Amino acid sequence: MDSYVDISEAMVVEPISLVDWLIVVPVAVPLLFGALLLVFRKAPQTQAIGAVIGLSLVFAAEIGLLMRVLAEGPFSLTMGGWLPPFGISLVADALGVTLALTATLVALVCALYGVRDIDASGRRYGFYTFLMLLMAGVGGAFLTGDVFNLYVWFEVFLISAFGLIVLGSEARQLDGAVKYAVLNLIATTLFLIGTGLIYGSFGTLSMADIARKAPEVREVAPLATIAVIYFIAFGMKAAAFPLHFWLPASYHTPRIVVAALFGGILTKIGVYALLRTLMMLFPPERDMISDLIGWVAVATMMFGVIGALAQSDIRRLLGWIVVSGIGVMLAGLALGSQTGLSGTVLYAIHSMLVMTALYILAGVMRGLGSSYNLHEAGGLYRSHPALAAIALILVLAAAGLPPASGLWPKVYLVKASLDEGVWWLALGILASGLLTTLALGRVFALAFWRSRPEGVAALEAPVGQPVAGYALLGILLIPILGIGLYPEPVIQLTDMAAQGLLEPSGFIEAVFPEEAAVPDVPAGEVETEEVAE
Template identity: 55%
Template sequence: MAVNPADLSAALVTTPVAPADWLVVLPPAWCILSGAVLLMLRKSLHLQGWLAVPALAVLVLLDALLLAHVAQNGPVTMVMGRWLPPFGIAFTADLTGALFALAGAVVALAGGVHALGDIDGSGRRYGFYPFLLLLMAGVSGAFLTGDVFNLYVWFEVLLISSFGLIVLGSEPRQIDGAVKYAFLNLVATTLFLIATGYLYGLFGTLNMADIAVKAAENRAGLPLMTLAALYLLAFGMKAAAFPVNFWLPASYHTPRVVVSALFAGLLTKVGIYALLRTLVMLFPVEREELSFVIALAGAATMVLGALGALGQSDIRRMLGYVVVSGIGTMLAGLSLGSPGGVGGAIFYALHSMVVMTALYMAAGLAGRLAGTFDLNRLGGLHGRSAPFSALSLVLFFAVSGLPPFSGFWPKVMVAKAAMDIGAWWLTATVLLTGFLTTIALGRVFALAYWRPAEGALPDEAIPASALVPLAALAALTVAFGLFPDALLATIQHAAQGLADPRAYIGSVFPEGG
């Protein structure tokens, strides 16, 4: 008796996967594989850095190829196990996710190179480089997943690795910082999980494209405002937004400087990315209703961060407040919801990933050259190294939003978008924050760099492994400040893709189902 073959097309993806589409899953997979190899070679301490840095360079290449592929062909989706979405777990890369993933990989590579001279044998023994690769697996997965629950999973992966990194060295101040960092992030994670369970109960799916379709079709009668508020609170805590921002400046100065640099560049930006993805793409109507609340939180975050930076004498603590202030600018762009506002938030996030990582590296080198992080005792750094002083000044200008550096353009975008809707107070807050940040960092340069040292400085030199990534990141801020056209065009397309996710949905459901 003849047996008819089952029609798998009703349940499974039967068409072969294009080779280029594998790029959407390769970044997190590569990080997990590389981290596992380093873990197996954990006794070969001398090999850890020299294997990790090429692995991170490959990650940059993979993300660059993914961005080029998405820019040319539109959003790309791959579903695990070949199950048709929304039942199969989807990885979906659009321009926003690919941009964030590439910027994160560049930051991680710079951190990996810097760590060659900053992480000693004890740090390698306790797993700095495997933790770094695991962190990047979580960061890459969060930027590229198309499933809300798996966004939660990747958050957990990066949190586990960040706990390992923040206590590296087991000093009392690191344990104290880790407790503050862990408590607030665990509260935020719990809220995230509660919101995600509620989301599944309402829609019966956690696929982002499916949720976007169903939310648009069945908005009436569903408590979507509750969902949006829960996600705003959960991701706002992870991004260190007011009024739940106090954990960041209380913890980011405690670990090794390269760890602080990676945290400042990566972790809060994953929270901002999650806010953009959920509030702009999934719940745009609710975001509009919450816009004034988000704008107030953004303004308070900006101003309090800048004032906190002015009041600090420890440059590492000061930079923690600068990170917080930048989060406020991104929230301001999110609150506006327009292409200019959302584009400004994306641009500022990418800029902050690069600049804040570099600033923490510069702070570490300043402390190494002067033997202290206290501004009351710092001095003479310009005499010790004029090139290092010039790089630091570039970064100070960039994070203050001064032209012609990368921080200027996103602030202009957010300020203009606010003026376009008559929110002059928000524009004034952005400008005031830039002015206060300029004063805070100008004070650092005047005291730590121009002021003569009071005594003999330690006999320390800047290793090439520290100066090269610092110079590379500073060069990026200059390049994107002077030649922003290509990046601006890409970011505008990314913002439009979040606001109008038809291409994103079409990549997940190519038949419109």
């Protein structure tokens, strides 16, 4: 006997518009181009072209996503035709799309710089393939609406990162990869433990579903334990104190373009995961550990910048500056206010751009005959004054001084700290800025301002202008100076991102629109309906 089953309660029955599929592009296109580049690995001259085309398509799609989010608010697409929470959702909101767009710009610049920095052998053995797979993981992490898939995308870009670190198979690269892998695998284990506790408590891993069910299970579920586990796991991945030492021990070992990619993007995903989980899913639990987060933030800032002051290798120094910046971003998470969170998101954008530019600057300096060792560097101001001007702007940006992008996030974070009466956090932010000025000012003074040290070969005049390096640094300088001189548009965007974390109703409604809402089911219970034949 024929029977009729109404699937509208569990599956999408309406056709999905082509515009909605745009949210898949930041994941699907890098995966597709990564596979194509692997197929054509024996044609190294085509690798860079393919990667640049793929990343340009992703960049254009993310601009479209951002325009739609600004016009209509968050929106989502659930895979497989299943309705949430049964299907896995991708969600585009101001926070995720803004960080994904910035990360793609950084990756595009690194792909272009790789033409100069990666030889034919490196391309043949997968530099651009790993780059595309890494960006698939990054895009997925920023856009996923599912906790378990956040873990999956973390693993995708971490595996790609391992491949990029060891590319070349030098002893120091293998050593750096081991240090990078061990701490990240421990963090991954903690991440999985926390995710298992979430599923046991909620019966779902959909972020929107968790956010709307959390008030119902808060009295019986170990949400404080989950929040602490996530803070430790994502703090390790972001290189927060006291488990920060893996970053400066590994980021100086790969090619400088790989270090630029890592320093610009990877640790920011750990900060993003902390914001998404602690602020949107477990805000009362975050309040319980806010003081701990604040002290970890200050310790990360100070240990990072003191470590930078102790370095004579520019690459190691920049690794410590990355660590210090993580502490600044954690300050906004500790405060948990609109102003503080907006400052953290703005600082993440700034750090992606500036840290990538600083690593590329170091590579350009090396290409001109200088050295990564400050004891052997010098004389660049006289031979390349334009490069010296770019370097000075980047030093000011990283230190949080005008006219560049670093000023406004620190203004926001200091104001938020004083508004909340947390004077010691404001003092830590200001002190780290001062010491960062000294650390990077020392690089500028030794590598650019002073003459070449005695016994070190002089810079050769025929080296000429590094046109490609200047062009790529110029691309990054446009938003760096643009944010510093005219911050209002970006601040409006980061305010929207902060508001979305504090009031996640837009995120929840994007996943569970009224016309397709799934009735709330207490955790652990499943509604069943018999179908009579």
